[in-house]
Amino acid sequence: MKNKFVTSIEEKLKKLHLKPAETPAAQAERKEECFKSVAENEEKHRVFFKASLSADPEIQRALANEVYILKKITALKNGGHVLLPKFINGKAGKKFIWHVREYVDGENFGDWQTGFKKSVLDDNHYAKKLALGIYYLQVNLLATADEKKLSVRKAEQVLKDGKLLATKLAQEKIITDSLKDSLIKKLSEPASQETLVFCHGNLEPKNILYSKNEVGLINWKNATTSNPAMDIGYIWAYSLGNKEWQKEFIDSYLALSSNQSIVEKRLETEKIYRTLHTINRFKQESKIQSIKGDKKRFFDLLKEALATLV
Known part of the structure; x- marks a missing residue:
């Protein structure tokens, strides 16, 4: 069962899909839109959300690469003397790619x-x-x-x-x-x-x-x-x-x-x-x-x- 945070991400992305009536300029602006947000999932873990609607293959490749590596990092039993982000969920579609990871403990909270x-x-x-x-x-x-x-x-x-x-x-x-x-x-x-x-x-x-x-x-x-x-x-x-x-x-x-x-x-x-x-x-x-x-x-x-x- 998907947690509420992941479901909210998918709903948000659906709303951002391109509309046929839009001008090419408006479509291009939407394609380039990248957004980040911080929220709490139902387990109350601080998470980081990264997504892109860009059609640029380099941006798509970079985010797909990050999803792949985060999965490998999460599979390690420990970070090997450094603290690492943990992969929670992610998805690559024809029009977008996104992933959610936990914050490294302390990241963005003034401790680091x-x-x-x-x-x-x-x-x-x-x-x-x-x-x-x-x-x-x-x-x-x-x-x-x-x-x-x-x-x-x-x-x-x-x-x-x-x-x-x-x-x-x-x-x-x-x-x-x-x-x-x-x-x-x-x-x-x-x-x-x-x-x-x-x-x-x-x-x-x-x-x-x-x-x-x-x-x-x-x-x-x-x-x-x-x-x-x-x-x-x-x-x-x-x-x-x-x-x-x-x-x-x-x-x-x-x-x-x-x-x-x-x-x-x-x-x-x-x-x-x-x-x-x-x-x-x-x-x-x-x-x-x-x-x-x-x-x-x-x-x-x-x-x-x-x-x-x-």
Whole structure:
């Protein structure tokens, strides 16, 4: 028997179906409508609802991917040292896709903080806990997953995309031509041996939660199979503000890995790619001249780090 909350979702979606009399513009607006809401299901658990009426295959794929991964996460007996959302229900139809998950305990209720704030980077316990959790998930989720349902991110594509980003940033005078040439030379070296594992795929600070010595991970729509260094590269880039914490995280992860030399080799490439990608994100979101405060300090750290990677 469906709970009342799930039933209310389905009723809401039915009302949003396209009407033949609508203009193409109105239909397009409806198709692009994505909505989120918070409610309580009949078991009184706080839940998170995500749905989309978009016809965009990429949006459909991302949400379907998140539903698939959430089911796998929920099947694990424990989160492997990190707190994870639990899948409740979901459905993919021709006109919409939706899913409901529980909030990670404390999420959105003021108990958690996101991002690598000073209070987090001053506590190496979080670095160890995050490394342990990521390693556990990489190993255990791939073992339970149908690999054919996950996209694969290969080393060759990372090298290619990195070269394009370096060229683009040099053309826009964000990095020098000399640095661009050095980066492209580094990215032209043969790809290291591939060891594919499950990766979160988007470990930006907003998707990592910290509270009371606990770590939580959310937003799984970009989950993929890739070299383990993909997730490690994210953390490396976003923890540039504290080299001691950064080193603790990487050392803790490598101490667990059975493919340490392969991960270390690939991490060199991932550091370059992630730094270029993050600098480009800053540029896309705002004019370089308008970046101030903590964002400006982080932007400068990224540029300084890039020069040390060649």
